[in-house]
Amino acid sequence: MSHASTPVIDPVELTRDLIRIPSVTPADEGAMDVLERTLTGLGFTCRRLAFGEPDGVGAQARIENLYARRGTTGPNLCFAGHTDVVPTGSTEAWSSAPFGAEVKNGVLYGRGAVDMKGGIAAWVAAVSKILAEGDVPGSLSFLITGDEEGPALHGTKKVVEALMAEGEVIDACVVGEPSSQQRLGDMIKIGRRGSLNTWFTVHGKQGHVAYPDRAANPVPVLAKLAATLAAHRLDEGYEAFQPSNLELTTLDVGNTATNLIPAEARGRLNIRFNPSHTGESLMAWLNAEAGKAQAESGLRIEVEHMHSGDAFLTQKGVFVEAVQDAVEAELGIRPEASTTGGTSDARFIRALCPVLELGLVGQTMHQIDERVPTAELEALAATYERVIRTWFARAA
Numbered sequence: 001m002s003h004a005s006t007p008v009i010d011p012v013e014l015t016r017d018l019i020r021i022p023s024v025t026p027a028d029e030g031a032m033d034v035l036e037r038t039l040t041g042l043g044f045t046c047r048r049l050a051f052g053e054p055d056g057v058g059a060q061a062r063i064e065n066l067y068a069r070r071g072t073t074g075p076n077l078c079f080a081g082h083t084d085v086v087p088t089g090s091t092e093a094w095s096s097a098p099f100g101a102e103v104k105n106g107v108l109y110g111r112g113a114v115d116m117k118g119g120i121a122a123w124v125a126a127v128s129k130i131l132a133e134g135d136v137p138g139s140l141s142f143l144i145t146g147d148e149e150g151p152a153l154h155g156t157k158k159v160v161e162a163l164m165a166e167g168e169v170i171d172a173c174v175v176g177e178p179s180s181q182q183r184l185g186d187m188i189k190i191g192r193r194g195s196l197n198t199w200f201t202v203h204g205k206q207g208h209v210a211y212p213d214r215a216a217n218p219v220p221v222l223a224k225l226a227a228t229l230a231a232h233r234l235d236e237g238y239e240a241f242q243p244s245n246l247e248l249t250t251l252d253v254g255n256t257a258t259n260l261i262p263a264e265a266r267g268r269l270n271i272r273f274n275p276s277h278t279g280e281s282l283m284a285w286l287n288a289e290a291g292k293a294q295a296e297s298g299l300r301i302e303v304e305h306m307h308s309g310d311a312f313l314t315q316k317g318v319f320v321e322a323v324q325d326a327v328e329a330e331l332g333i334r335p336e337a338s339t340t341g342g343t344s345d346a347r348f349i350r351a352l353c354p355v356l357e358l359g360l361v362g363q364t365m366h367q368i369d370e371r372v373p374t375a376e377l378e379a380l381a382a383t384y385e386r387v388i389r390t391w392f393a394r395a396a
Contacts, residue, residue: 007041009128011381012108012374014038014121016101019110023083025150026052026061031083035120035144036066042128044068044142049162051154063147063154067163070131071139075171075395077388078141080156080349081120082148085112086366093368106374113372115365119176120144122360122377126384136392141170148345152308156345160352171395172319173355174387175346178362179338184376185331185383189357190320191240191313191339192347193272196279198286200225201302202293206263218265219253221297226251226267229289234273240313241274241339272342279307309347313339314354318394323358326390330383358387 023031036046045068052062069076088098088111096102098111112118127140143163147155163170179189202222207215226248234244248269255262271282283305294301314320320337328334335358349355360380364370 006043006132007128008132009038009042009121009125011118011121011125011377012103014124015108015113015118015372015377016103016110018083018117018121019101019108019112020099022099023085023112023146024087025084026063026147028064028083028146032064032066032144032146035083035124036068038124039068039142042070042124042131044070044140049159051158058151061150061154063145065146065155065159066142066144067159068144069139069141071136074138074169075392076139076141076169077136077391077395078143078170078173078353079123079176080143080173080345080355081116081123081176082145082155082345083112083117083120084146084149085115085117086149089368095369103374107371108374108377109369109371111370113364113370114178114360114362115370116176116178116359118372118377119178119359119380122380123174123176123384125381126388129381129385130388136388137396138392140388143173143349145345152345157348160348164352170353172391173349173353174323174384175344175349175355175357176359177344177346177357178360178365179357180359180361182361183333184361184379185327185333185335187338188320188323188327188335189339189341189344189346190316190337192311192341192343193241193244193274193339194277194279194311194347195308195343196271196273196282197306197308198269198271198283199304200267200290202265203300203302204261204263204265207261209259209261212261215261216299217261218299219262221293221299221301222251222265222267225289225293225301226269228293229269229286234271235276238274238276240337241311244271244273244277246271273311275311275313278310283307309343312347312350314350314356317354319354319391320356322391322394323356323387326386327358327383329390330386331379358383
């Protein structure tokens with residue numbers, strides 16, 4: 001069945017429209033409006049889900065999210081992405097305005113071109129092409145957040161919780177993060193390691209360095225605890241994952257005096273971990289180690305954690321193989337199924353359904369002069385179109 005009235009979206013022009021909106025986390029500035037108008041014109045039912053405080057700042061800021069669906073039957077293939085971007089850095093260092101969306105010599109420049117307004121536009125363009133020619137045997141949906149580059153407290157995580165509470169069924173999800181490494185389609189991400197940040201504060205007693213008996217120095221206690229944690233080997237790796245690693249990110253006393261024993265010493269670490277662990281198990285281990293140091297030293301040690309997500313792995317099967325086959329058929333390269341890299345919102349979506357990441361080449365993401373060749377955007381749209389058709393053909 002042909003749908004002659006369905007507009008076919010140009011991925012380059014939609015990317016430019018989105019780049020021109022300075023949606024630096026947590027500001028939306030109308031990015032969701034542009035996307036909602038476009039999807040409504042393609043027959044999607046759009047819902048805005050906002051979380052956080054209207055007048056909040058930082059982690060408390062109100063975040064705009066969008067869930068859009070076309071169709072009421074299964075299977076439901078979802079695309080997930082984010083319209084927020086990181087700050088531009090020095091605008092003078094850019095060769096063109098960061099939000100100008102200028103095309104020079106076939107290359108589109110602008111913050112978010114790669115991460116990941118270009119990916120969103122490419123999937124919208126792919127969907128529009130399919131709908132202009134017919135339909136899919138099921139439903140298509142979008143889960144778009146404005147809180148991926150920030151604390152990620154009121155974005156995809158909250159939307160997933162809301163959808164699960166409503167009983168919404170999503171059968172598979174492609175996240176449009178820039179997963180490609182050297183050329184488009186050379187890698188997809190089928191898993192990510194978990195992430196845990198931990199803060200230690202050792203409380204001592206301030207005093208003169210000449211009278212240590214009148215003070216309690218927290219610095220050696222923190223140093224010994226840090227060395228013990230850094231020396232511990234977490235594991236030897238896990239299926240498809242590299243070994244987990246613990247990295248000390250700061251040891252801070254802030255003491256500018258040469259003759260003063262400080263009252264406190266602080267440290268922070270991050271653990272990127274594979275499925276050998278959970279956030280809960282690692283927090284329990286860190287608490288126990290801090291408890292040992294506290295008992296040995298007699299100084300109180302305060303511990304705080306921020307667990308941003310556990311590791312996950314999407315097993316190879318119909319979904320992963322359909323995506324790999326589609327990429328190979330379109331681009332002539334079979335993508336490596338990888339678990340490398342940092343975290344993404346896929347860690348939340350995995351609670352709903354199998355999830356993987358497929359997107360642009362990420363070489364310039366977060367950099368000055370973030371950019372993407374317009375031909376790559378068009379090739380990604382064509383690849384996404386083939387992914388959608390291939391998955392529905394096999395999921396039916």
